[in-house]
Amino acid sequence: xxxxxxxMIFLVAMACxxxxxxxxxxxxxxxAVVHKVGDSxxxxxxxxxxxxxxxxxxxxxxxxxxxxxxxxxxLMEVNGEDYQSCNAKSPLALYAAGLDSIPLDKPGDYYFxxxxxxxxxxxxxxxxEPGHCQAGQKLHVKVTEPISDHxxxxxxxxxxxxx
Numbered sequence: 001x002x003x004x005x006x007x008m009i010f011l012v013a014m015a016c017x018x019x020x021x022x023x024x025x026x027x028x029x030x031x032a033v034v035h036k037v038g039d040s041x042x043x044x045x046x047x048x049x050x051x052x053x054x055x056x057x058x059x060x061x062x063x064x065x066x067x068x069x070x071x072x073x074x075l076m077e078v079n080g081e082d083y084q085s086c087n088a089k090s091p092l093a094l095y096a097a098g099l100d101s102i103p104l105d106k107p108g109d110y111y112f113x114x115x116x117x118x119x120x121x122x123x124x125x126x127x128x129e130p131g132h133c134q135a136g137q138k139l140h141v142k143v144t145e146p147i148s149d150h151x152x153x154x155x156x157x158x159x160x161x162x163x
Contacts, residue, residue: 032061034101037139043068043075043114045132049139059146062104064139066112070098073132076115077102083140086133088115104143113138 035056038047043066058064066075076091094115095102104110114132 032063033059034063034065036065036067038067042066043073043137045114045135045137047137049136053139053141056141058104058110058141058143060104060107060143061146062143064102064104064110064112064141066095066100066102068098068114070096073114073116073137075100076113078111078113080109080111080140083111083113083138086113086131086138088113088131088133091115104141107143107145110141110143111139 035058037043038049038052041047068075075095076088077093077095078087078091081087082090102110102112114137117131118135
């Protein structure tokens with residue numbers, strides 16, 4: 001009997017924790033995250049952005065922070081086709097401040113490239129890739145809606161009635 005009462009008190013306390021902590025079924029558990037692109041490398045030709053993005057989850061409300069030397073790099077948001085071909089001729093948006101925050105305000109695919117070429121010209125001739133994008137300075141992120149965490153707490157079940 002004492003064990004049943006203890007279990008019942010525990011279950012009621014767990015249910016109260018879920019309700020009293022402010023958790024609700026309409027509330028998303030996601031807190032917006034600022035992702036510094038490339039972490040310590042930043043936005044440069046030294047980054048492996050495919051690998052970097054594969055270790056992250058991007059949700060609506062998050063922000064991408066691009067930090068780079070504006071003398072050597074820029075940031076262009078492009079469509080998927082221009083991303084694949086590294087076409088910098090018709091960007092959706094161009095940024096060149098050196099510290100750019102891009103809000104991820106809707107679900108979907110976001111594509112970014114650096115539109116700069118290698119300089120000086122003699123250096124570019126020694127490389128097969130003429131531009132930073134072709135050398136790998138490009139980023140694709142898939143943004144999803146935040147995931148609600150309200151179903152992660154198990155609902156308590158009533159203890160059987162005493163005999």
